[in-house]
Amino acid sequence: MPQRVQKDRCKYFEICGQPATWQEAGEDFCVLHVPEAQSIEALSKALNKYREAGGCDFRYMVFPREYGALSLENHVFEEVADFRNVKCAALALNGSRFKQDLIIDTGAMAHVSLEQTTIGGSLTLKAPAISNGIMLGGAQVEGVSTIEAGGSVELRLWNAHFAGPVRISSQNDLRAVWNQAAFGSGLTVRAIIRSNPESLGCDFSGFVDLQNCIFIDGCDLSLGKFRDSHLDLSGARFRGSLILGGQGAFTPSSIRIEGTVIDGDLQVKADFRARAPRLVAREERPRVSGSAEFANVDLSQCLLYGNAIQSMSFSRVVWTTHAGRYLLFDEIAEKAQHIPLDGLKETY
Numbered sequence: 149m150p151q152r153v154q155k156d157r158c159k160y161f162e163i164c165g166q167p168a169t170w171q172e173a174g175e176d177f178c179v180l181h182v183p184e185a186q187s188i189e190a191l192s193k194a195l196n197k198y199r200e201a202g203g204c205d206f207r208y209m210v211f212p213r214e215y216g217a218l219s220l221e222n223h224v225f226e227e228v229a230d231f232r233n234v235k236c237a238a239l240a241l242n243g244s245r246f247k248q249d250l251i252i253d254t255g256a257m258a259h260v261s262l263e264q265t266t267i268g269g270s271l272t273l274k275a276p277a278i279s280n281g282i283m284l285g286g287a288q289v290e291g292v293s294t295i296e297a298g299g300s301v302e303l304r305l306w307n308a309h310f311a312g313p314v315r316i317s318s319q320n321d322l323r324a325v326w327n328q329a330a331f332g333s334g335l336t337v338r339a340i341i342r343s344n345p346e347s348l349g350c351d352f353s354g355f356v357d358l359q360n361c362i363f364i365d366g367c368d369l370s371l372g373k374f375r376d377s378h379l380d381l382s383g384a385r386f387r388g389s390l391i392l393g394g395q396g397a398f399t400p401s402s403i404r405i406e407g408t409v410i411d412g413d414l415q416v417k418a419d420f421r422a423r424a425p426r427l428v429a430r431e432e433r434p435r436v437s438g439s440a441e442f443a444n445v446d447l448s449q450c451l452l453y454g455n456a457i458q459s460m461s462f463s464r465v466v467w468t469t470h471a472g473r474y475l476l477f478d479e480i481a482e483k484a485q486h487i488p489l490d491g492l493k494e495t496y
C-alpha cells in the first residue's frame with residue numbers, strides 16, 4: 149500500500165514535472181505515476197491538468213483496471229505522443245491529431261482505438277496482446293508505420309491511408325480487415341493471416357512484401373488495386389487457393405513466387421487492358437496442389453517444373469522463345485542445372 153508523503157519530485161519528474169504525494173516501496177510518485185492509484189477521481193483530475201498544460205509524454209503512468217480505458221479522444225498533441233510503458237486496460241485515441249510521432253509500446257490491452265486519427269509523423273504500435281483488436285479505420289499516417297502484435301489480433305485498417313511505408317508483424321494469427329485501405333509507399337507483412345477477398349481490397353503502391361506469410365484460408369487479392377507495384381509471395385504458404393489479378397488495369401508489375409506453396413488452386417488472371425504481370429520463380433519452383441490458371445501473364449521467368457500440365461490452363465501467356473520455339477523457363481533452367489528430363493515430361 150502506498151503511503152502519503154509530501155516531496156518535491158516524483159520518481160519520473162523528468163516526464164511529469166510533478167511533486168510526489170505517494171511513497172511505495174521506498175520510491176516517491178505523483179498521482180499519475182503511483183503504481184497503486186488510491187483515487188480514480190484524483191487520477192482523472194491530474195490527467196486533465198497534465199493535458200491542459202500540453203503534456204504528451206505518458207511513459208510509466210499507471211491507470212488501473214477500475215479506471216477503464218485511457219481515453220484521450222479528439223485531443224491535439226503538439227509534441228511526440230509517447231505511451232511507452234504506460235499501464236492501462238485499453239487506449240482510446242479516436243479523432244485525435246498527432247502533429248508528430250505517436251509511440252505506443254505497452255503490456256497487454258483490451259483494444260487500441262485510433263479511428264479517424266491523423267498522425268503527422270511516424271506510428272509505432274507494439275503490444276504483446278490486444279484481445280479486442282487494433283482499430284485504425286479512417287486514420288491517416290504521414291510517416292513510417294510499424295505495428296507489432298504478440299498474440300492473435302484483429303487489425304482493422306478500413307479506409308486508412310498510409311503515406312509512408314508500413315510494416316506489420318504478428319507472432320500469431322492476424323485477422324486482416326483492410327477494406328479500402330491505401331498503402332502509398334509499400335507494405336511488409338510477416339504473420340499468419342486470416343482474410344477474405346473484401347478485406348484485402350486495398351490500394352497498393354510500391355513494394356508489397358508478403359514473404360513467408362501463412363494464409364490460413366488461402367488468399368484472394370483480386371479486389372486489390374496495384375499501382376506501379378511489385379508483389380513478393382516467396383516462401384509464403386497458402387492453406388487454400390491463391391487468386392491474383394488486381395482490379396481492372398491495376399495489376400502488379402511483377403509477382404515473385406519463389407518456393408511458394410499453394411495447397412489449393414492457383415489463379416493468376418490479369419485484365420487484358422493491363423500489362424501482363426511477370427510471374428517470377430527463377431530459383432525455386434512454386435508448388436501447386438490444385439489446378440492452375442493463367443491469363444495475360446508473363447511466364448518467361450517462371451519455373452513450373454514438377455507441376456502436372458493437365459491441370460493447367462493458359463490464355464494470352466507470354467513465354468520465353470528460343471529459335472522460334474516457345475520454351476518454358478524450366479527448359480532453360482534445365483540446361484544450366486541438369487534437371488533430369490523425366491521430370492520435364494510432367495510439365496509438357
Ligand SMILES: [Zn+2]
Nearest residue numbers: 158164178181
Ligand atoms: Zn510523476
